[in-house]
Amino acid sequence: MGKGGENYGRKENTSSDNSDGEIFKAWSKDVRECEEHFKVSVKTGLSHDEVENRRKIYGFNELEKHDGQSIWKLVLEQFNDTLVRILLAAAIISFVLAWYDGDEGGEMEITAFVEPLVIFLILIVNAIVGVWQESNAEKALEALKEIQSEQASVIRNNEKIPSLPAKDLVPGDIVELKVGDKVPADMRVVELISSTLRLEQGSLTGESEAVNKTNKPVAEDADIQGKKCIVFAGTTVVNGHCFCLVTQTGMDTEIGKVHNQIHEASQSEEDTPLKKKLNEFGERLTMMIGLICILVWLINVKYFLTWDYVDDGWWPTNFKFSFEKCTYYFEIAVALAVAAIPEGLPAVITTCLALGTRKMAQKNALVRKLPSVETLGCTTVICSDKTGTLTTNQMAVSKLVAIGTNVDALRAFKVEGTTYNPNDGQIENWPAGQLDANLQTMAKIAAVCNDAGISQSEHKFVAHGMPTEAALKARYIFSCSLACVLFAINLCTVLVEKMGLPEGSKNVQSGSKSTILRCCEWWNEHDRRIATLEFDRDRKSMGVIVDSGVGKKKSLLVKGAVENVLDRSSKVQLRDGSVVKLDNNAKNLILQALHEMSTSALRCLGFAYKDELTNFENYNGNEDHPAHQLLLDPNNYSSIEDELIFVGLVGLRDPPREEVYQAIEDCRAAGIRVMVITGDNKNTAEAICREIGVFAPNENISSKSLTGKDFMELRDKKAYLRQTGGLLFSRAEPRHKQDIVRLLKEDGEVVAMTGDGVNDAPALKLADIGIAMGIAGTEVAKEASDMVLADDNFSSIVAAVGEGRSIYNNMKAFIRYMISSNIGEVASIFLTAALGIPEGLIPVQLLWVNLVTDGPPATALGFNPPDKDIMKKPPRRSDDSLINLWILFRYLVIGIYVGLATVGVFIIWYTHGSFMGIDLSSDGHTLVTYSQLANWGQCSSWNNFTAAPFTAGSRIISFDADPCDYFTTGKVKAMTLSLSVLVAIEMFNSLNALSEDGSLLTMPPWVNPWLLLAMSVSFGLHFLILYVPFLAKVFGIVPLSFNEWLLVLAVALPVILIDEVLKFVGRCTSGSARRSKQKSD
Secondary structure: OOOHHHHOOOOOOOOOEOOOOOEOOOOOOHHHHHHHOOOOOOOOOEEHHHHHHHHHHHHOOOOOOOOOOOOOHHHHHHOHHHHHHHHHHHHHHHHHHHHHHHHHHHHHHHHHHHHHHHHHHHHHHHHHHHHHHHHHHHHHHHHHHHHOOOOOEEEEEEEEEEEEEHHHHHHOOOOEEEOOOEOEEEEEEEEOOOOOOEOOOHHOOOOOOOOOOOOOOOOOOOOHHHOOEEEOOOOOEEEEEEEEEEEOHHOOOOHHHHHHHHHHHHHOOOOOOHHHHHHHHHHHHHHHHHHHHHHHHHHHHHHHEEEOOOOOOEEEEEEEEEEEHHHHHHHHHHHHHHHHOOOOOHHHHHHHHHHHHHHHHHOOEEEOOOHHHHHOOOOOOOOOOOOOEEOOOEEEEEEEEEEEOOOEEEEEEEEOOOOOOOOOOOOOOOOOOOHHHHHHHHHHHHHHHHOEEEEEOOOOEEEOOOOOHHEEEEEEEOOOOOOOOOOOOOOOHHHHHOOOOOOOOOOOOOOOOOOOOOHHHHHHHEEEEEEOOOOOOOOOHHHHEEEEOOOOOEEEEEEEHHHHHHOOOOEEOOOOOOEEEEEHHHHHHHHHHHHHHHHHHHOOEEEEOOOOHHHHHOOOOOOOOOOHHHHOOOHHHHHOOOOOOOOOEEEEEEOEEEOHHHHHHHHOOOOEEEEEEEEOOOHHHHHHHHHHOOOOOOOOOOOEEEEEHHHHHHOOOHHHHOOOEEEEEEEEOOHHHHHOOOOOOOOOEEEEEEOOHHHHHHHHHOOOOEEOOOEEEEEHHHHHHEEEEEEOOOHHHHHHHHHHHHHHHHHHHHHHHHHHHHHHHHHHHHHHHHHHHOOOOOOHHHHHHHHHHHHHHHHHHHHHOOOOOOOOOOOOOOOOOOHHHHHHHHHHHHHHHHHHHHHHHHHHHHHEEEOEEEEEOOOOOOOOHHHHHOHHHHHHOOOOOOOOOOOEOOEEOOOOHHHHHHHHHHHHHHHHHHHHHHHHHHHHHHHOOOOOOOOOOOOHHHHHHHHHHHHHHHHHHHHHHOOOOOHHHHHOOOOOHHHHHHHHHHHHHHHHHHHHHHHHHHHHHHHHHHHHHHHHH
């Protein structure tokens, strides 16, 4: 169990607790103490009775299923939003009023019900999307369960049970593990059957390669990576055979703690910066709507509530209340609410984010949660894993050291390339086709003393076997075959390919089954392996006995840890193939080269051979040969591998990706800090961080590079995290990653966290942006993330951040556009109520404008081209307002003009026969004075008032029954003009939104052709409801004549000129402010 993990997911009594509640640290106890504590014998296992007793205490070996929220609770949570609540209230009131007016029947009944039904439909769709996103939150927990083992081979009652369901395991069970097995619980290794035991546990601990396990105890304070005698649930055996004692099951395992941490992180998820801003906007909008509604009510109270003062008294009497007029002005208040709320905003935001995900997908960033697109734009810190993200996760030889012409001279060659592709890079200053004897021996050992292979899968090269061995096989091809067609094989690997073949060698036939590693194949045919001396932890080397053909001696080829191979060597091979004694000077020279390579974080392998094999002179792999018995006992391997001839050494590493350095520089220019959090070795991580630019080559990083354990012991962790520049945390455990992310978020940072393993899932869930690896990532990490990198490349994150910033700027443009449009609608209704004229815009028309007409231009603004310097600016603060005071003033001015224009054109039609030279009298409508229009409610008391019939398209509207209907049913033409002016102004206003301060002269409309297309679509939709009779009835409008359209354009176009003037003022004031700041600086 990981150090410090005791507090995660524990029961009251667990398998590792002593009677006093103290943790039993099985990793620091020897096998006998573990047997005594768990009251079990390794040979016989637990009895069935004891198993049942323990199951009652500890339960089944499975992860808990946390009860998610009920579907109804999730639905109700979708209405816990200010804008949604206002819409819901408006819809309910509209529905009640429609029901009340329904008794009148006719056309108005259809119109009245459209509005509430459309609003209800919006709310239902919004709730469905929200519930779907929430229900996905628990998928990471389900994916975690899938990596658990289903079966286990167990010893109970002195009998072996080969396939026991893993959930039936209890603490104290004895479990057998073999190659390929998935570990079913956290267990203490008690007996090694094979000489070595390796497990792949990188997904849990973050280590870049398989780790060796032992049955020997380790220190009590060992971290999770240091617990060499513990195997963890969900990890996989890649080499070896052993017996283990179960110490932790279910939620008490390391994977159980990860499960708990994911659950806790999912409970503390916060709203995105954009959602917070919209919530704040909604709250302010609620206050504004309330105040304006009250004001409208007070202005119009005289129309539905009157009273008298008797005998000049001060107390009012004889109150008269008109319910019909009260209802009418209540409908105006509802229209005001509909006008103030940008109903189309949620749909447009969702559309823009969805379009953003497509752009990001083209840059290999697959977004799983739409709000993540916007959050990326304000990322201030990227916490990146090292292995596979900053590096290729493909072990590559970067340096080759061979022996020179004498024992005191070494030759060093730099090896290029960062992948398993044999054609990736070359060896600098390499004698292609003219390999000397020493280099030929190195090539032979690298090719033959090797159990790995390289294959091609979907245009990528994949290693089979140990990564270090695959790297060796990938390096010696330069002269072998650059033009070969690539096919996958499993025979040999890559260091040999870049070296090429010896001069005069017979090339591999073109019909060979391998064209990826033909040089390796040549060596394996030339020197046939007949026996293998497997790697073990004591001698730290691997050897093979090879037969080089008739008349040649058998030879032993060895590779392993340089110090160990050197200690067993007595001679050294020179450049020309001659062999001389390995003296102290030569040995020190080799060790010095080893030290230089190790300090550069290279993993080094030494090569040696032996051609005096007395016991194996006639051995050909036959099991009946006496020498074969020597090979059956691994204890004999050290004696066979003595008196070696040392040949050279190579340095391997997991190299950084080529594009990462520039990506780090881009982050620095963009004001984004990069922190590397890895489970790998500190020295290795520091070397990589220097190479990729997180740290400068000669920078003192003693205060910027800590292990996870050291960081947790700091008093002021937040102060440490506030340091400028990059930071490195090595040997980090899952809880360290979580704590770092949590502390950064508490300090106001917007954190993007990368990860690929199970151990990364809690931190991915907790971060503002969790980024999982698409290739190397586990399903657990992907399900916990907000975004998946298709290419596992750090530079893709930086590209996604740039795209996120661009998307946010475009979202800001259309949000401001929609809000300014709504301010205009509010101003229109307010002026209508204040002036007392008939209602010029009804709710269903406003709803149509907000949802349909405004939608296409707002969406098209999401295609605005990004600023060229978008990644040269610091990230915006997450609490930056969408609308500052100057922008608010600008849109108030625009909104007031919209209100004046829509109300003004309504008044013009009633009171003027022509305007600006445009004739409006051709339809024959009756002109009235402004006073009559403002007091239209008193029409019944006017003497001799008549209204002539007028034409509206193909209709003739007459008022024979009641001339006062001229101000109700007769306002249809004036309403159409108001609606058309509103639509036209908002289309032209969308051009203003192309740039916050830039003039249309510098950023013309055609920089965003999608906006021009969207404007055409919106005008087309408006024409549709005007000229299709059924739709015209629903929306209460009529067709317009050519002159009337000229009037619409004349009233609408000035909005561009007004905003151009305001932008000019804004540019002048901001320029003055910048110059003043520069002078003060």
